[in-house]
């Protein structure tokens with residue numbers, strides 16, 4: 001499965017991504033985790049040391065250009081995850097972590113060309129049955145207009161029970177429908193009670209594929225720089241529920 005995780009800034013994209021990545025890995029899947037946030041945090045949230053050593057995917061541009069010469073190591077027809085050069089990733093267990101772009105200085109321009117590289121990668125990468133990709137996306141809607149994720153199997157839109165996040169979700173949904181994405185689902189995060197869920201459902205007209213409640217354990221883990229996945233079994237169950245829903249769709 002190729003899964004992209006989107007939503008308004010700060011709604012919990014990285015948190016949800018981390019729980020999905022670790023759950024897949026626990027199930028024995030080989031997971032390629034891609035942090036597409038221009039200010040990347042996924043490594044820290046996953047508890048990966050040495051994130052500052054990862055060379056950004058955007059630097060693979062030259063490798064992509066070798067495609068036209070037909071002898072590049074990467075762009076044979078249907079490149080596999082195992083063909084990706086190791087210098088662009090951190091590996092821990094069965095998780096490979098890649099980071100899209102270098103951190104940009106103020107006024108350094110947009111991440112458009114980085115997204116061209118990511119789009120090519122997502123489009124052409126061939127996944128074996130035990131391989132999955134989880135893409136932790138940049139906040140908001142702008143990047144959706146670039147069509148970067150048009151080849152993903154599932155788009156998750158993370159929302160919280162407040163209006164701004166739901167408005168952004170509706171925009172994402174519309175843009176994703178334009179891209180004709182196969183499956184678009186909502187994940188409710190930071191939920192306190194049933195009223196929050198009812199509010200989200202009424203506003204979006206969609207039942208969330210999974211609910212992540214507001215977790216004091218995650219908050220405490222985050223504040224003490226501990227990996228969040230180990231902190232809260234309840235949210236691990238939520239991640240499992242989402243994955244059942246996604247693989248159910250994949251089998252149809």
Ligand SMILES: Nc1ncnc2c1ncn2[C@@H]1O[C@H](COP(=O)(O)OP(=O)(O)OP(=O)(O)O)[C@@H](O)[C@H]1O
Pocket residue numbers: 007008009010011012013014015016037041138139189190191212213214215216218219222
């Ligand atoms: N269910 C939850 N319970 C408790 N804290 C949470 C929960 N979800 C997210 N948080 C906390 O909220 C903050 C923002 O979450 P996160 O970084 O996952 O959001 P994001 O959408 O990836 O943000 P950005 O748009 O900046 O990339 C983090 O400090 C995270 O630990």
Ligand SMILES: [Mg+2]
Pocket residue numbers: 013014015037041136
């Ligand atoms: Mg994030």
